[in-house]
Amino acid sequence: MPFAPLRPCSTPGCGKLGGGGRCEEHRLQHQRQAEAQRESAHKRGYGARWQKASKGWLRSHPLCACPDCEEGRKRITLATVVDHKVPHKGDMALFWDRNNWQSMAKVCHDKKTALEDGGFGHAPARGVGG
Numbered sequence: 001m002p003f004a005p006l007r008p009c010s011t012p013g014c015g016k017l018g019g020g021g022r023c024e025e026h027r028l029q030h031q032r033q034a035e036a037q038r039e040s041a042h043k044r045g046y047g048a049r050w051q052k053a054s055k056g057w058l059r060s061h062p063l064c065a066c067p068d069c070e071e072g073r074k075r076i077t078l079a080t081v082v083d084h085k086v087p088h089k090g091d092m093a094l095f096w097d098r099n100n101w102q103s104m105a106k107v108c109h110d111k112k113t114a115l116e117d118g119g120f121g122h123a124p125a126r127g128v129g130g
Contacts (some may be wrong), residue, residue: 053096054082059101067109079103087116 001040009016016023022030063069064077088095102114111123 057082057098057101061103064105064108065102066104066112067068068108069105071103075103077108081107081109083109083112 004015004019007019007020008014010021011023011026014023014026016025018024018027021027034041061071061072062079064075064079065071066067069075069077080103083102084095085100085102086094088100094100
């Protein structure tokens with residue numbers, strides 16, 4: 001399959017070529033800035049209480065519930081993380097709503113999160129979380 005041609009970086013004044021969007025240097029710079037502004041996992045609600053609750057959830061729901069796995073109906077994959085079906089974005093009521101939880105394998109969770117947040121070159125999903 002042919003590769004897409006390289007395009008100029010979208011950062012003003014940068015003439016470097018990249019695979020789309022920003023060049024590698026500006027992509028990494030943007031990633032570092034975003035990570036520096038993000039609150040700690042503990043401040044986002046993922047402290048000891050979450051660790052205990054999520055481990056209990058995974059004991060009761062051990063298989064990945066993503067659309068590709070469907071809790072063993074399509075593919076048997078051990079779940080290792082608890083996902084918020086609808087991103088809570090700091091809403092603690094939604095964060096702790098167990099109807100909003102699902103078990104997922106890390107690889108499936110990472111794929112879902114990338115699609116929602118616009119990672120891996122994807123545009124952020126519209127209508128997610130609202």
